[in-house]
């Protein structure tokens with residue numbers, strides 16, 4: 001059974017009315033092999049992650065944890081099972097690294113629990129001798145490893161990783177990705193870096209303006225996108241030695257109630273795009289585009 005699942009989830013923030021929801025009617029399962037959430041800044045990735053972590057209640061729809069909604073679930077068990085990995089800046093700067101990891105252990109204070117701290121540091125590739133340092137005495141990559149050690153302290157089955165490597169330089173990034181790939185946990189990974197999802201996620205969901213516009217096997221999605229937005233994201237990845245990507249057309253989304261939210265930016269926009277496209281199955285993936293078949297052949 002899928003451990004965590006969003007069912008027709010609409011999300012917004014206090015002070016915004018339902019019409020100003022920032023995530024609209026999203027359904028997705030966190031399946032085995034890694035799940036990626038891809039999309040540009042402001043597309044709703046972190047908002048969805050907050051809902052999966054039980055930090056933001058849906059305006060409508062449900063987050064299912066096994067066979068219970070998060071509203072009714074045993075949150076102690078949930079907090080042990082599902083752990084966030086955010087950017088290293090979230091570490092308390094006054095706390096020594098060892099204490100920071102110990103704080104995340106389910107049982108604190110016992111000698112057996114304290115013995116877990118060096119084990120966890122070693123598991124993430126850190127010298128346990130670093131336990132007495134404070135975050136500013138570590139490199140960015142080491143700090144990110146501490147964040148991962150903290151997340152692992154509870155013995156989670158699922159990690160929700162929000163841009164876990166974006167603050168790091170490329171070689172350090174690669175080593176942290178190796179570490180994440182080696183962990184024996186399920187993962188939901190949020191990123192705008194397509195190379196990262198390709199490496200770590202068997203399945204991906206592309207968000208645009210708070211809506212899933214394409215879902216499917218990551219490799220197929222990136223090799224042959226069926227949504228013009230997925231294709232634009234893929235083509236925006238700068239190629240070594242190639243020209244910089246060109247910004248084209250209007251950059252904002254239009255309200256989806258009035259048609260496809262991507263249509264003002266879409267090179268294939270046609271009169272039918274004035275009608276909102278539903279997600280539909282096209283060659284092994286789900287895509288919300290009236291012209292998906294044309295995208296696949298162009």
Ligand SMILES: Nc1ncnc2c1ncn2[C@@H]1O[C@H](COP(=O)(O)OP(=O)(O)OP(=O)(O)O)[C@@H](O)[C@H]1O
Nearest residue numbers: 013014022039040041042043044045046047048192
């Ligand atoms: N605490 C908040 N209160 C009100 N609106 C918010 C809040 N956090 C995010 N938003 C809004 O929700 C929308 C989605 O933001 P979100 O952070 O989920 O996007 P994102 O895809 O994760 O972007 P990024 O890649 O930049 O982190 C944006 O319009 C943002 O302004």
